[in-house]
Amino acid sequence: MIDLRGRHVLVTGGSRGIGAAAAILFARAGADVAIGYRSRKAEAESVALTCVSHGVRATAIAADLSQRGGADALCIATTAAFGAIDIMVCNAGFWPTTPEPIATMSDARWHDTAAQNYEAMFQCARAAARSVTDGGRIIFVSSTAGQRGEAFHSDYAAAKGAMISLTKSIAIELAPRQVTVNAVAPGWVDTDAISDVVFGDEKLRVSANIPLGRIATPADIGGPIVFLASPLARHITGEILNINGGSVLCG
Structure with a gap:
């Protein structure tokens, strides 16, 4: 059993999916949890209430991480609530559901994906480096797309690949403070972000191409x-x- 009593956690993108699952698992392990969200206030507050039911402190805090200062403000608010941030999970992100070849991809699509993924992660990384306590943990949520690419979603793959390089770079920078920096790289995850694209026969096809025979749940990543x-x-x-x-x- 992992015991995180006395630790204070900030999970960005914590109102649903992987972020919500991780937040609840942290609470079950005894940590206080701040749930960062951009617009889904009701969902974030619901996650916070579930965390509180496990006997910890929890709060939902609004922030737009694609904007300058958003991540810093989120960290300041979390520190004010708990006194410190020991663990920060940088999870906020966006997968564009519409396939688009690079030859016809618009500047707007490219920059929007970058803003909601890589730019947001840069803001989170910088804020985390400033805010996480010595001996703390920083965890990024990347993707297998960042390692092997993703045709017709090159904007997303590039952003997630940059996140992997960022993880490795700042791991070296923060090692003298005993702060570890790692990333998880999920494949397909059964969240509402993909529900409009992967359902019915397509969901069966995707599952059949996974050796373990199913698409991951958010808790499979949160653990x-x-x-x-x-x-x-x-x-x-x-x-x-x-x-x-x-x-x-399987290629």
Whole structure:
């Protein structure tokens, strides 16, 4: 059993999906949890209430991480609520559901994907480096697309690939403070972000191409995030933990 009592966690993009699952798992492990969200206030507050039901403190805090100062303001508010940030999960992101070849991709599409993914992660990384306590943990949520590319979603793959390089770079920078920096790289995850694209026969086809035979749940990703934040992973830094049911083994 992972015991994180006395630790204070900030999860960005915590109102749904992977972020919500991670936040609840952190609460079950005894940590206080701040749930960062951009616009889904009711959902974020619902996650916070679930966390509180596990006997910890929890709060929902609004912030637009694609804007300058948004991540810093989120960290300041979390520190004011809990006194410190020991663990920060940088999860906010966006997958454009419409396939688009690079030859016809608009500047607006490219820059919007970059703003909601890589730019937001830069803002989070900088804020985390300033705010997370010595001996703390920073965990990014990347994607298998950032490692092997994704045709017709090159904007997303490029942003997630940049995030992997960012993870490795700042892991070295923050190592003298005993702050570990890692990333998880999920494959397909069964969230509402993909529900309009992957359903019915398409969901069966995707599942059939995963050796373990199913699409991951958000908790399947949240669990490894909590592990990386725990003392069990204290000597792991600069690593990318793949969580895809073996799908990357199949091309």
